[in-house]
Amino acid sequence: MDTTVTHLDAVVVAALRAANYMESTIGNYQKTIRLLDDYVAPRGGEYTSALGAEFAALTISPRTGRFSAVRRFNYTRLVALFDSYLRSGEVVLTTGKRGGGGRQPETFEFRALIASWEADMADRGLAVATREAYGRIARGYLVYLEDQGITSLDAAGPATATGFFSSLLDRWAASSLFWQVSNFRPFLKFIGRGDLVDAVNLIGARRSHPILPDLGDEDVTRVVQACASSSRISSRDAAITLLSLMTGLRACDIIALRLDDIDWRVQTISLVQQKTKNPVTLPMPGLLAAKLADYVLAERPGHHGEHHVFLRSVAPFTALADHASIYKVTADTFRKAGVTDVKAGTRLLRHAAASRLLRAATPLPTIAAVLGHSSQDSTNVYLSVDHQRLIECVLPVPEGARS
The missing domain is CATH 1.10.443.10 (Intergrase catalytic core)
Structure with missing residues (x-):
């Protein structure tokens, strides 16, 4: 199978046109494909899933030096199409939720833990939206631990819980912390870490009770x-x-x-x-x-x-x-x-x-x-x-x- 970016470009664009995608959307895909080609060319010229994962992880904008949700969305959706073609010989066109659910933990222990948590939530019949919210905050915490060089829950002290929520303030308003804390507690109880629950409670996140707006x-x-x-x-x-x-x-x-x-x-x-x-x-x-x-x-x-x-x-x-x-x-x-x-x-x-x-x-x-x-x-x-x-x-x- 020809796995050059040029060949995969032609295959993906043909699939998008066959599915009646708008030309403006196809143009956005092609812009990202050119960036991917620039990334793959000096690394052997052949696209692989590993190179795709590296490319998708380039979420920091060189212009601002900060995380770019647009970059993550564009890069991730393109890599998903390329990878689907490598796996099955067909371009699988699916849509995902905005934001993509955030980064995934990489260590085996953390991945297994997330799988167990998601299975437990499904067994208890929690609503899909609830499972997504609980899973997103749990994955975020485990990724935060990995960024701190921690690859085992046994090494995660109470300070990691408060530090994790401090890091969220870069992307979330302080008024939203109450909901993030509420979504996080069930996971901590699932893993049996009462000490982390106590640490989270020290944050003092309060639920706001604004007077609800009305529509005239x-x-x-x-x-x-x-x-x-x-x-x-x-x-x-x-x-x-x-x-x-x-x-x-x-x-x-x-x-x-x-x-x-x-x-x-x-x-x-x-x-x-x-x-x-x-x-x-x-x-x-x-x-x-x-x-x-x-x-x-x-x-x-x-x-x-x-x-x-x-x-x-x-x-x-x-x-x-x-x-x-x-x-x-x-x-x-x-x-x-x-x-x-x-x-x-x-x-x-x-x-x-x-x-x-x-x-x-x-x-x-x-x-x-x-x-x-x-x-x-x-x-x-x-x-x-x-x-x-x-x-x-x-x-x-x-x-x-x-x-």
Whole structure:
């Protein structure tokens, strides 16, 4: 097999064109291929998986001297295509989640540990998104240990746990540490390191409790009207936005939604939620049902064997990858509707759905069922957006305090 970069370039580009990739995307691949050729040429001229791994590890931008997520994404996806051709003789076109999950540990002990951790999470039936979050932070810690020259957990003292979280502040906001700590504790308990749990607790990460934002009725009307009539908004994007705005579905549930989950006769959607594993049946308002039908019948790419409702609008026509895909859709829809002063992710749209139910005097247990909360305590936070009822709870100032 010819393994020169020139030959592999021709094979990969032909596969991309056959799969209807946009020429701009193919151009980006070709730019990275030229960089790979420059890397491989002085090292024998023949591409190997080992050279590909070395190339993919060049994530530091020479211009800024800092880690580049764009570099990692471009280099990693190209190497994956080259390696798939070396293994099978075919270019395997798949899509991955943004960020790629970060670096992987290299030592045998750490790799085996991650495999055991992932198997344990799967056996316990944790949601896919939860397993990904727990696995990402665990891999990050083990990679951090390797960077410190530590290749065994027995040599990892409490200082490594606090040092690891200090290193995260280069990429994460301090306000996000609470969630990273929460995702990390289960792994530490799995490996039986109570001392590291105690060390992590010393960080003092606190969960923030901001007053939840609300979406005004005027903005809701503008978005709904744009979804109904604007030629600039595709049926897919309108359906995704309306689905989140009207039902409060989480992004992971919108991504996982399958054609069999929709009952067109009674206009309902029935699914088991990814996060809580709770079943839920939601009504489809007329506009939402119409946009979903328009998308499925006229706009959705034909893809044999792909049962997810929402697919990528460009090749490869597979299911949407992650939360960022949904955010891009909703943010673009809001922008085209002229609503640009909010961050229009599904979190905001869930809050909007909950606030409308509250204003309609819907009981909290019903709201919890609609939003798919496993506990009503999760729903109580939405009381912060019910301004009228909060005002009614205000007590008058005593006469003595006024003087």
